[in-house]
Amino acid sequence: MQKENVKNELDSDVVIKVEGLHKKFCRNLRRSMFYGCLDVTRDMFGISRDRGKLRRDEFFALENVSFEVKKGEAFGIIGQNGSGKTTLLRIINGIFPPDRGKISVRGRIGALIAVGAGFHPHMTGRENIYLNGTILGMTKKEINDKFREIIDFADIGEFIDAPVSTYSSGMTVRLGFAIAIHSNSEILLADEVLAVGDLNFALKCYRKIAEYRGKGGAIILISHNMHMIRHLCQKVVWIQNGKMINTGDVLEMCNKYEEVSLNKDYEENNISDNAKILNFDDSFKISSVDFLDSKDSKTNKFISGEPLKIRINFQSKRSINNPIFSISLLDSEGNIIFESYSKIGEIGSLLSEGTVEFLTEKLSIRPNIYDCSISLAEGELLNKIEWHERAYKVVFDNKNNLEINQGIIFPYPQWILKNKIK
DSSP states (O other), rough: OEEOOOOSSOOOTTTEEEEEEEEEEESOOOHHHHHHHHHHHHHHTOOOOTTTTTTEEEEEEEEHHHHHHHHHHHEEEEOOOHHHHHHHHHHTTTTSOOSSEEEESSEEEEEETTTTTOOOOTTBBBHHHHHHHHHHHHOOHHHHHHHOOOOOOOOOGGGGGGGGGOOHHHHHHHHHHHHHHHHHHSSSEEEEEGSSHHHHHHHHHHHHHHHHHTTEEEEEEESSOOOHHHOOOEEEEEETTTTEEEEEEEEHHHHHHHHHHHHHOOOOOOOOOTOEEEOOOTEEEEEEEEETTTTTOOOSEEESSEEEEEEEEEEEEEOOOOOOEEEEOOOTTEEEEEEOOOOOOSOOEEEEEEEEEEEOOOBBBBBBEEEEEEEEEEETSEEEEEEEEEEEEEEEOOOOOOOOOOSSSSOOOOOOOOOOOO
């Protein structure tokens, strides 16, 4: 039940060591306050108590978590919402004490655990550099020496002299990350902070993190973005319901996590949570949409690399000339992974009732849950008749043992060495 800054207990290259960590909370506020007063009183009088025992309404947010982080290492923490990831970072940062177990830390910690944490909303960005830098353990001289680098890296222009309360979340992240990465800390803790930044800033952060690690700095990163984890981290710990499922190589752990998440989140109902159905012409209606596998069986779960058929059933009270159907698959962040349009004249006119089928013989994309959008336009794409925006949920699994990499598409590559003939 210790959180220590130590030097002698750790190996020379280890900066954080977590051993048998437990943390419990109470669901009931009044009972939680009573337990707190009781525990403080017992500690004052030296009365021992069993910290590993759960009392009424208590639960373990973290249970028996152990790992270590070395110098120059980027260490990822993955797991679903509510699994205890942020709690773990807060314990490492000294915000919460552990109930059981031990955390040994060597070096100064810079933390980005929440957007805007450590900022005063009514102070300017310039003033908050000094405030937040001091919180991170920097001296005034250190802040002065790094001041221009912080402002240049944040790149928020004239807003540096505006109150932080006027900042967007992206601007706040820019300033917070700029301070933390220039804080002369040996350890950086980051919790989903890059999720709200733009692409250019994210790339700049990647380069700065690589430079930081090259100088021996260690990073612990929490993210639901597996691409980011694969790109930045060397090792990963997977936490689920407060318990450590496993720890190890980043590619192996991320692939396994995605596979388990797919099986857990999959439901037979193929209606997406993001569904939005818009009809701009009462004379036409898409009556139903069916997703079919290679055996023409209805399903919304497919094997990556196998055929996909989408059957669109419609009813039309007038002739739709030059119809253009479109189909697109989008990931959870709204990025278009795949898109296809029918060509003008390819289908013919639509009248009365009928069915249009889309077929691809091999759609090899990363195992994941995607949203599917389907639309019909007449004559040109902007002339929409009906649009089912992210209306259907499609799941792609990996049972063909495709090689998992950081990309989205699997092109079935072959690598061939052809030596020059001398």
